[in-house]
Amino acid sequence: MASIKDVAAEAGVSVATVSRVLNSHPSVSPAARTRVVAAIESLGYRPNAVARSLRTDQTRTLGLVISDVLNPYFTALARSVEEAARALGYSVIIGNADERPELQDHHVRTLLDRRIDGLLVSPTDGGSPLMLDTARSSTPMVFVDRWIPGVDVPVVRADGREAIRDLVAHLHAVGHRRLAIIAGPAATTTGSERVEAFREALRGYGIPLPDSYIGQGDFQADSGRRATERFLALPQPPHVIFAADNLMALGALDAIRAHGLRVPDDIALAAFDDIPWFVHTDPPITAIAQPTGDLGRAAVQALVDRIEGRQPRSVTLPARLVVRRSCGESPTDQRSNT
Amino acid sequence: MASIKDVAAEAGVSVATVSRVLNSHPSVSPAARTRVVAAIESLGYRPNAVARSLRTDQTRTLGLVISDVLNPYFTALARSVEEAARALGYSVIIGNADERPELQDHHVRTLLDRRIDGLLVSPTDGGSPLMLDTARSSTPMVFVDRWIPGVDVPVVRADGREAIRDLVAHLHAVGHRRLAIIAGPAATTTGSERVEAFREALRGYGIPLPDSYIGQGDFQADSGRRATERFLALPQPPHVIFAADNLMALGALDAIRAHGLRVPDDIALAAFDDIPWFVHTDPPITAIAQPTGDLGRAAVQALVDRIEGRQPRSVTLPARLVVRRSCGESPTDQRSNT
DNA sequence: ATCCTCCGTGTAATCGATTCCACAAGGAGG
DNA sequence: CCTCCTTGTGGAATCGATTACACGGAGGAT
Incomplete structure (x- = not known):
């Protein structure tokens, strides 16, 4: 590959002049500039970004x-x-x-x-x-x-706090009272914050969030599956599962389907993070969309x-709730489908 | 950030020796090596990949x-x-x-x-x-x-040829005879090949592929939507739409849904490329999976x-057909759901 | 005519590594 | 004891750019 020296030789100038042309430094005569540009063109020269980085830091x-x-x-x-x-x-x-x-x-x-x-x-x-x-x-x-x-x-x-409050309000309006969450790893802020916001929103309605209704996930589909299995095996399974990200929601859906249950009639589902596919799942999934x-x-x-x-x-920046059908409907809800 | 010179100074050796240690060159005395390693450790030195790349090309x-x-x-x-x-x-x-x-x-x-x-x-x-x-x-x-x-x-x-043949066989067995495809850009090989393979497979059953049943897409959801709109506006709309990638299938689903039609009863849908969400769409989508x-x-x-x-x-490598419910069922099909 | 500026250009140092070559020290072999 | 070889080490060139500095020539001011 051609280097700046080759260009200099071809144009009959020094490498300094070539470099000046490359960096559009003002003090290069039009004649020299023209020759350099022609040489660059004819050699197909491209500056070596590695060398440039070393020098300029x-x-x-x-x-x-x-x-x-x-x-x-x-x-x-x-x-x-x-x-x-x-x-x-x-x-x-x-x-x-x-x-x-x-x-x-x-x-x-x-x-x-x-x-x-x-x-x-x-x-x-x-x-x-x-x-x-x-x-x-x-x-x-x-x-x-x-x-x-x-x-x-x-x-x-x-910040999903506001949107989670909206979600809980929606779930409450529909009539759900037993709400569970599949959390992300406690070591991540999004993992712990979403649980906290959920718990706080529930408190506003006097609904507790027992430990058995907090599934420990790791933001991967498999963990959503396992947490859901555990919820479903409970003597009093939750009415709603809120997955703290879209992949765990996918896993939850897998598990629910494996049990032959229907959403939202047997169990409702909502997710943090909205993705295009949520419009077309069976049923379309209520989610919190981030900008x-x-x-x-x-x-x-x-x-x-x-x-x-x-x-x-x-x-x-604020996140916002997108209501679809996976949590059922209350008479007062106006539906939004996109 | 510390450079190799700093390490050399700290260890009381030349940069050459430091470099030898870094590249585990054999001829370095154990004593020198120890001192260099200690210097590297104490300075938190990390070799500059930019400089290294310049030299080693x-x-x-x-x-x-x-x-x-x-x-x-x-x-x-x-x-x-x-x-x-x-x-x-x-x-x-x-x-x-x-x-x-x-x-x-x-x-x-x-x-x-x-x-x-x-x-x-x-x-x-x-x-x-x-x-x-x-x-x-x-x-x-x-x-x-x-x-x-x-x-x-x-x-x-x-190579999707075989899998596309399997798909067409499946569609034929279910009873579909009017098959359309949403193609990718003709300038891409996957764009044109999939259409060709589809056309060829149809020929095996004596089914033609008229131009009106070939939608021009660009592998993006929007183009799938538009192509589907056009299909549905035809005097004789197709029974099946085969999208040449998963995003165009998503767009097709959007359009079908917007028209209030049901899959597979009103129209069937299949896609090239399998993705986890296809298990949970309404209905689960038959697709061709690539390894x-x-x-x-x-x-x-x-x-x-x-x-x-x-x-x-x-x-x-071979691709393979994964049959789900989006194309309907024939009595002879054994179902596979994952 | 002389001096000063400014402009365009080239020389050479530099960035942080790798590696060829030279060299010193020490051991082996004659 | 002298030579030869091996081993460990350092000096310096090099990769391909950027840029400080020096310098020569042209042009303007006096």
């Missing part, structure tokens, strides 16, 4: 470590992050942690080794030593979706602010 | 350009590619083309600028000049899923073979 690359690429919520987030980054002239390298802390650490380390300009993380756990070190280090960092309490890093996320596009944009903006020396603030 | 990074991250088929593929690559000590940078050729070119260019060691591509179109140049260039390349005819690059893909895990592994293996100087061959 910036890669124009952002790292994004997400918890699970197979989760449609995170792929939507990843897509919007990439889009926003591209608009600002940055590339994105995605690391998929598969909800495994050691894999998350692997990606963080690899990204740091590559000297990415900034790191966007949706932490899988409460914070490994590596993650805490990184947060304290000079590499700009921003948490997205999930965060680690006590770590001084801006957070961009959606993934806005989250991605805000996260990139915050990170680039840090990179460029500005001081970003945390951003919290 | 290898990045231990693979590029993967896929057509659409939001398509679960491609995210599954991306995940298995990353996994296989990691096992061989490579990182993967994913570029999402969103089915847009210019975006695909953007990613290819960026990846090439970063001097990735090899490129995995699922081309969005018939081959831009850049793509053709790249195929001819010295950068190792392998096509995955889709390919570009006439370009001398190994291809790793699934994404094997595809990803085989693609990485082929690419790494090329990188390391071996001569890989193309790989074609």
Whole structure:
């Protein structure tokens, strides 16, 4: 592959002049510029980003470590992050942690080794030593979706509290009184917060949330299946299962179906995170939708602010309830289908 | 961030010795090695991958350009590619083309600028000049899923021909005679092949495939919606719609639902690409499943073979039909629900 | 005519690693 | 005791860019 020296030779100038042309530095004569441009063209030259990064100490690359690429919520987030980054002239390298802390650490380390300009993380756990070190280090960092309490890093996320209150109101209006939740890992903020918000909303109606109605999941379909099995084996099974993410809802649906039960007549189901398929499941599933596009944009903006020396603030955006048919209907509910 | 010089100073040796320790070169005395390891530890030193890449002319990074991250088929593929690559000590940078050729070119260019060691591509179109140049260039390349005819690059893909024949046999047995297809872009191999295989299978039963029964899609949900609208507006609408990917099936389902029709009683639906949600749609959808895990592994293996100087061959794996309820049932069909 | 500016350009240092080559020390063999 | 080889080590070149600095020439001011 042609290097800057080849271009210089071809154009009959020094490498400095070629570099000036590449970086559109003003002091290059029109004649020289023309010759350089022609040489670049004829050699099909492209600057070596590796060499450039070494010299300038910036890669124009952002790292994004997400918890699970197979989760449609995170792929939507990843897509919007990439889009926003591209608009600002940055590339994105995605690391998929598969909800495994050691894999998350692997990606963080690899990204740091590559000297990415900034790191966007949706932490899988409460914070490994590596993650805490990184947060304290000079590499700009921003948490997205999930965060680690006590770590001084801006957070961009959606607040589901309000939407969960709406959901509980809806469930109560329909007539449900025995409500269960499949939680995410307690080590993640989204894992614990959603349970807390749910419990609090229930309290508003004087409904308790017994331990037997809290299933421990890990945001994967299988755990949703297992938690649901356990609920169904209870002497008093719940009327409603609220899954803290879409994959666990899928698992719950699997289990419910395996038991030959119908939704919502035998048991109702709701999920955190809305995905296109929820419109077409049997029945369409009531869910809480997060503004993934806005989250991605805000996260990139915050990170680039840090990179460029500005001081970003945390951003919290509202999530909203989308009522479908999986929880039954009350006379007062007006239906919304999209 | 500490550099190799700092480590050398701390350990009281030269940078050469530190480098030897880093690369586990044999001729370093145990004493020196110990001191270097201690220095690395105490400084928290991590080698700069950018500098290393510049010198060694290898990045231990693979590029993967896929057509659409939001398509679960491609995210599954991306995940298995990353996994296989990691096992061989490579990182993967994913570029999402969103089915847009210019975006695909953007990613290819960026990846090439970063001097990735090899490129995995699922081309969005018939081959831009850049793509053709790249195929001819010295950068190792392998096509995955889709390919570009006439370009001398190994291809790793699934062959759906057999499964499509099985699908048509199933549809015929159920009693369907008016079969339509929503095709992908003709510029993609998967776009045209699936139509061809479908047409050929129909021919086996003496059933024609009129142009009005071929919807032009672009692998996105919206196009599935539009094609379905057109089918339903026909004087003789089809009995069955076969969508050439899962997103267009989603769009078709949207349109069918908007018309107040029921699947499979009013119209049957089948899709290429199986995804977990198809088990829970109303009704569960008959689909053709590709072995994404094997595809990803085989693609990485082929690419790494090329990188390391071996001569890989193309790989074609079989896809298989998964019958569910969206096409109705014949007495002779034995049902399979997973 | 002389001096000063400014402009365009080239030389060379630099980023952080790897690696060729030279060299010193020590042991083996004659 | 001298030579030769092995082993461990350091100096310095190198990868491909960017950029500080020096310099020569043109043009304007005096």
